[in-house]
Amino acid sequence: GWHFGVRIVGNCNNVQCKLCQKIIRGGITRLKQHIAHNKGQVAGCPRVTSFVRENIMKLLKDKKEKKIDFRKRKEEFEYRLREDDEEDSDEGMRITSQQSIRSQCELVDGDEKPTMGFIYELVLFKDMGETFATPQAQRAWSRMNPAEWWLMFGSCSPELQRVTIKVLSQTTSTTNCERNWSTFSYIHTKTRNRLKYRKLQKLVFTHYNMQLKMRHIK
Incomplete structure (x- = not known):
């Protein structure tokens, strides 16, 4: 110009x-x-x-x-x-959820403190990354027994795989056509993650006994 x-x-x-x-x-x-x-x-x-x-x-x-x-x-x-x-307004909720996750690690493993690898692997499962995102894993999601599904497709998260299979193998049904996430999905919800440890432990114990009773009825 x-x-x-x-x-x-x-x-x-x-x-x-x-x-x-x-x-x-x-x-x-x-x-x-x-x-x-x-x-x-x-x-x-x-x-x-x-x-x-x-x-x-x-x-x-x-x-x-x-x-x-x-x-x-x-x-x-x-x-x-x-x-x-x-x-950021939900930061308190996320902190409470993380504390609940640690409580579940202690409940299942009996360790005083869970490894950070478990936390990272839980996020990986939530975001459906690596082996969780494969077409085979997606197709088998609603067809396989949950414990078997984790055994086959959970290799990318070994710590979470070990804990989840331990829980699911106790409470899941043996029917392949019915998906039953049982205690794992029962525990890990936003509402129940806000519960205190003792109350959450009672709910898990009650839910476990209920599943056993249902299996005997069948």
Whole structure:
């Protein structure tokens, strides 16, 4: 733009067009609009060639598109921030859930503290990653006995596989056509993860006895 204009000494907002010598108020942007013949902004330069006018018009168009793109990216960033804030509001719930997971590790294994590998593997199972995401695993999800399913497709999470099979092998039914997640799915829900350890232990014990009774009835 400055190739076609020069600043007026003493007034940085005024620019003189080198082509027609007209003084333009509003700085370099108004000068570009003057050369590009933008209607409604400023009078067009009568001496500009079509080649120069089209090039300046393209510059103005590119600048406008960049501004729109910047505004969109800013809105997307603000939207993600709002989503993060909403997720942060559930942080207490997630902490309680993690504490409950640790309690279940102690209940099944008898260890004082579970390994972090168990926590990471539980997230891997929740996100259906690695061997959990294979087509074979997806097809067998509702057809196989849960303990057998974990034995076959849970190799990517050995610690979680070991604990889950230990629980499922005690309480799952022997029918292949019926999926029965039993204690594992009974324990790991948002509502029950908020329960205290003793109350949760009683529920698991009751649920286990109920499953045994149902198996004897069958």
